[in-house]
Amino acid sequence: MKIRLRRHAMTLAAVLTGLALVASGCSDSKSHSLNAQGFPETLTLAAVPAENSADLKASYAPVIKLLEQETGSKVQFKQASDYAGVVEGIIAGNVDLAFFGPFAYVVAGINGAKITPLGAVVQAAGGSPGYKSYGLTKSDNASINGLKDFAGKKVCFVDPSSTSGFLYPTAGLISAGVIKSGSEADISAGVTPIYAGAHDASALSIASGTCDAGFAFDTMVDKTMIDKGDLKPGQLKTVWKSETIAGSVFAANNALGTDTVEKLKTLLTTKLNAANLKSSGICADECRITDERAWGVVPATDADYNGVRKVCEITGSKKCKG
Structure with missing residues (x-):
């Protein structure tokens, strides 16, 4: 894909x-x-x-x-x-x-x-109605177990207009002390951002190692991509979940x-x-x-x-x- x-x-x-x-x-x-x-x-x-x-x-x-x-x-x-x-x-x-x-x-x-x-x-x-944003990395990546471990890493976001692929993840990274604000400069100072353009693209970039970690919404990772054969069960691990989003x-x-x-x-x-x-x-x-x-x-x-x-x-x- x-x-x-x-x-x-x-x-x-x-x-x-x-x-x-x-x-x-x-x-x-x-x-x-x-x-x-x-x-x-x-x-x-x-x-x-x-x-x-x-x-x-x-x-x-x-x-x-x-x-x-x-x-x-x-x-x-x-x-x-x-x-x-x-x-x-x-x-x-x-x-x-x-x-x-x-x-x-x-x-x-x-x-x-x-x-x-x-x-x-x-x-x-x-x-x-509602869903969650997931913070993700490869299942065998022992060095990333929470958002604080995203610091300095290549991180896949979806798009700056995405709720679960950017806005809530940004708030999570602020709370974890990885970035200071949602400004482009502060994000780039804390992580190396890559905008994948879609939730499945973000997950695939993490799975392939293009990104060390990243974000996508829950159903896309838990069901849609697995049902389509794009991800194998357990291929990614979830190290963070947002609050429920409208x-x-x-x-x-x-x-x-x-x-x-x-x-x-x-x-x-x-x-x-x-x-x-x-x-x-x-x-x-x-x-x-x-x-x-x-x-x-x-x-x-x-x-x-x-x-x-x-x-x-x-x-x-x-x-x-x-």
Whole structure:
């Protein structure tokens, strides 16, 4: 699998993607004509891959089918290489719905995106939204047994806009005394950062020895990569776990209007789950949604992401300041 190494959140590809999302469509969402079911004729859904994916759209197929079935809208899917492009698309009125990691959701609001959370993903029926960041190293690396041992090492982060791949790890490294703040200079003074671009790429870089240690979110390491055969059980060891982080979230552009946003919120939290997707014939097997392979969506509020805002204060990350 090809591993992308990025040292800045805004790459040329992200700029081009952002421009494409901003430019796509000729009118603001509010000016779209409504269909017989009271929804826009077209809904644009944007997302950024959590792993290196050549076809992110495939993991969103059940979401797209449900939206089209229930709203009567044509759903256009946009795969972005960076959340900056998604945020700019929302601000320009050319992205109606987006799937955000918690940090990206908070940063989107800081940067002027007017959005409402529709619901957060859960991994099992009856579960609570949320996940953890893992600090990782190779299982046979006896010299690294905690975050303090990351000092001076080559450390894989995911992306400066990643919640579990950068923000919470940075707070953990500050608490461990490895770095003083989340600034680029302080991080580089404490460790040699490598930005892998995706959670699976980060884990693979650790497994191959490209990075001495690094970070990825729990399900990616414990289940997804093992199920795909990319990692062997026990190949990596977890030397640190973050506190529970608010779940990744679907959000709507407020330009859709209050009534449409509320209808979408009800739709996603009552019908976007594996049980309903299977019973309605949208998918036949596991019916997992997004590339986080979630079971479904449950209600979420903006206040649920105050923990992320608190970690922003701890790290002093420039990303948190718009």
